[in-house]
Amino acid sequence: MQAEEIVGSRLTNQSLSRWLHSLPGVDKVGLEARAASLATRSIKTTSKVWGLDMAIKMMDLTTLEGMDTPQRVRSLCQKAMTPDMDDPECPTPAAICVYGDMVPHAKAALGKSKIHVAAVATAFPSGRASMKVKLQDTKDAVAFGADEIDMVIDRGAFLSGNYLEVFKQIQAVKQACQRPKGKPAHLKVILETGELQTYDNIRRASYLAMLAGADFIKTSTGKVTVNATLPITLLMLEAVRDWFDQTGELIGVKPAGGIRTAKDALRYLVVVKETAGERWLTPELFRFGASSLLNDVLMQRKKLLTKTYLGPDYVSVD
Amino acid sequence: MRLDVKKTYKLFIAGKFPRSESGRSYQVKDSKANHVANVALASRKDVRDAVQAARAAQPGWAGASAYNRGQVLYRIAEMLEGRREQFVSEISSLTGKTQKQADAEVSAAIDSWVWHAGWTDKIDSVAGSMNPVAGPYFNISTNQPTGVVGAFAPQGSALVGFVNTIAPAIVSGNTVVVVTSEHLSLPALTLGEVLATSDLPGGVVNVLSGKEAELSSWLVGHMDVNAVDLEGTSNPTELEISAANTVKRVIRPGTYPREGAKGNLQHILDLMEVKTVWHPKGH
Numbered sequence: 001m002q003a004e005e006i007v008g009s010r011l012t013n014q015s016l017s018r019w020l021h022s023l024p025g026v027d028k029v030g031l032e033a034r035a036a037s038l039a040t041r042s043i044k045t046t047s048k049v050w051g052l053d054m055a056i057k058m059m060d061l062t063t064l065e066g067m068d069t070p071q072r073v074r075s076l077c078q079k080a081m082t083p084d085m086d087d088p089e090c091p092t093p094a095a096i097c098v099y100g101d102m103v104p105h106a107k108a109a110l111g112k113s114k115i116h117v118a119a120v121a122t123a124f125p126s127g128r129a130s131m132k133v134k135l136q137d138t139k140d141a142v143a144f145g146a147d148e149i150d151m152v153i154d155r156g157a158f159l160s161g162n163y164l165e166v167f168k169q170i171q172a173v174k175q176a177c178q179r180p181k182g183k184p185a186h187l188k189v190i191l192e193t194g195e196l197q198t199y200d201n202i203r204r205a206s207y208l209a210m211l212a213g214a215d216f217i218k219t220s221t222g223k224v225t226v227n228a229t230l231p232i233t234l235l236m237l238e239a240v241r242d243w244f245d246q247t248g249e250l251i252g253v254k255p256a257g258g259i260r261t262a263k264d265a266l267r268y269l270v271v272v273k274e275t276a277g278e279r280w281l282t283p284e285l286f287r288f289g290a291s292s293l294l295n296d297v298l299m300q301r302k303k304l305l306t307k308t309y310l311g312p313d314y315v316s317v318d
Numbered sequence: 319m320r321l322d323v324k325k326t327y328k329l330f331i332a333g334k335f336p337r338s339e340s341g342r343s344y345q346v347k348d349s350k351a352n353h354v355a356n357v358a359l360a361s362r363k364d365v366r367d368a369v370q371a372a373r374a375a376q377p378g379w380a381g382a383s384a385y386n387r388g389q390v391l392y393r394i395a396e397m398l399e400g401r402r403e404q405f406v407s408e409i410s411s412l413t414g415k416t417q418k419q420a421d422a423e424v425s426a427a428i429d430s431w432v433w434h435a436g437w438t439d440k441i442d443s444v445a446g447s448m449n450p451v452a453g454p455y456f457n458i459s460t461n462q463p464t465g466v467v468g469a470f471a472p473q474g475s476a477l478v479g480f481v482n483t484i485a486p487a488i489v490s491g492n493t494v495v496v497v498t499s500e501h502l503s504l505p506a507l508t509l510g511e512v513l514a515t516s517d518l519p520g521g522v523v524n525v526l527s528g529k530e531a532e533l534s535s536w537l538v539g540h541m542d543v544n545a546v547d548l549e550g551t552s553n554p555t556e557l558e559i560s561a562a563n564t565v566k567r568v569i570r571p572g573t574y575p576r577e578g579a580k581g582n583l584q585h586i587l588d589l590m591e592v593k594t595v596w597h598p599k600g601h
Contacts, residue, residue: 307539308539308540308541309365309366309369309536309539309540309541309542310541310542311373311540311541311542311543312542313541313542314541
């Protein structure tokens with residue numbers, strides 16, 4: 001469906017504004033209570049094994065540090081390809097998420113494996129650069145062979161009500177994800193929910209990103225104080241569910257930042273199932289952006305298989 | 319007429335007094351089989367939480383100066399002295415000992431804390447060594463705490479056996495997860511209140527009351543535990559085999575007496591690792 005068709009008129013900042021502000025307001029208390037009640041659900045035995053394996057398959061194993069080196073990226077790729085050296089049946093993460101300049105190293109290390117390489121782009125994490133720089137950043141990563149691009153929106157423009165500008169930027173980056181030959185890179189749009197101030201804004205930003213052609217909407221960069229939370233993820237899952245009902249397009253959701261334990265991951269899976277439905281319980285439509293989560297899931301997984309508690313000395317330090 | 323306010327006996331994990339994660343409890347009876355109190359019945363998840371707390375507390379406790387650890391252990395003795403009556407009444411009620419015998423047991427427990435408090439800064443003076451080597455080096459062996467100790471207090475002792483199980487572990491900078499005697503657990507749980515008010519950092523001693531047979535395989539098999547004291551266990555051979563999977567240090571039941579007012583230096587050393595360093599002599 002075309003954006004104009006959905007908004008119902010020619011795209012101007014005014015019409016976009018009117019459309020976004022006509023979305024129903026978020027019931028803060030209800031949303032948080034719903035998330036809290038889903039978080040109490042207990043997942044045991046075979047469901048737990050399934051959930052842990054799914055959490056690994058949905059993981060974007062991430063390293064986004066100023067001190068990243070090609071060696072560190074290579075060792076992370078090794079870990080992604082062989083998460084548990086004692087168990088060849090252990091599933092592998094969906095992708096490795098790195099800065100753009102590390103894409104060639106990740107690509108080389110992953111070789112023929114099916115694990116994708118995701119690159120953050122558009123002056124991540126702040127997004128404060130000229131459009132020219134943001135697009136070049138994206139094109140570089142795509143040229144290096146990134147399978148997925150994680151872009152940040154211009155929060156300054158969004159918060160000052162300049163929705164058309166944000167829309168145009170997302171569209172332009174989407175264009176930059178095209179390849180002359182082969183499949184375009186998947187576009188994940190980071191809303192940086194921790195900076196959007198209100199739930200209403202998060203709902204609006206989700207719709208704006210989906211309207212502009214996002215394949216995924218992602219909560220956070222992991223670089224601000226408030227990152228992914230259960231209520232925010234629930235809210236975004238509602239948005240993709242309603243979007244699908246309206247347009248027939250399937251959009252993914254990626255919470256990122258602050259998800260560290262297997263227990264957290266299982267809570268997110270419950271929220272996915274109960275909000276968007278089972279269709280979203282796949283790495284194609286739901287991802288975790290995380291770095292330390294994998295070790296905890298591996299420890300839990302091993303505990304279920306061996307009936308012995310592991311210590312952190314028995315999983316790799318990355 | 320007023321009703322007595324009865325105490326709820328709870329676990330002691332990470333410096334806090336939680337109920338069992340499982341929500342379970344069991345009845346503790348006195349020597350005449352009368353119900354005395356309901357006590358939290360620890361589960362494997364309490365073991366998990368306790369080990370996590372012990373691991374988190376370990377570097378800080380080992381990093382405290384030996385002198386400071388000695389002060390804290392001595393403080394435990396002081397606090398125990400102040401609550402002597404409560405312990406005497408709990409011990410005599412559970413074991414059927416006379417007031418005088420129970421009082422002697424509390425005295426032994428207090429003296430054992432003082433004995434251990436004195437050792438904190440003397441272990442290396444006695445057990446460390448300067449080794450002769452053929453070269454211009456100092457070669458020094460020192461004793462370091464092994465880490466997290468999982469311990470099972472003797473089933474037949476209410477207080478002094480419990481003290482003589484935890485004190486040798488923490489004196490050197492280990493942290494401990496200890497399972498009390500199942501039927502004589504009240505003084506051990508009350509000791510948790512003493513520990514909590516003795517400047518002992520939270521998580522250094524974690525006290526679980528419950529069934530040894532239910533918890534032992536989880537605690538002994540836990541891969542983040544460095545040593546186990548099997549004194550109060552019923553199937554030590556199986557547990558020793560399980561401990562071997564992760565090369566844990568093991569103290570077998572009956573190795574050290576637990577009833578006395580003194581400990582044993584070898585008991586302390588059994589829960590330590592020898593570290594040897596070379597250092598060039600400056601000429």
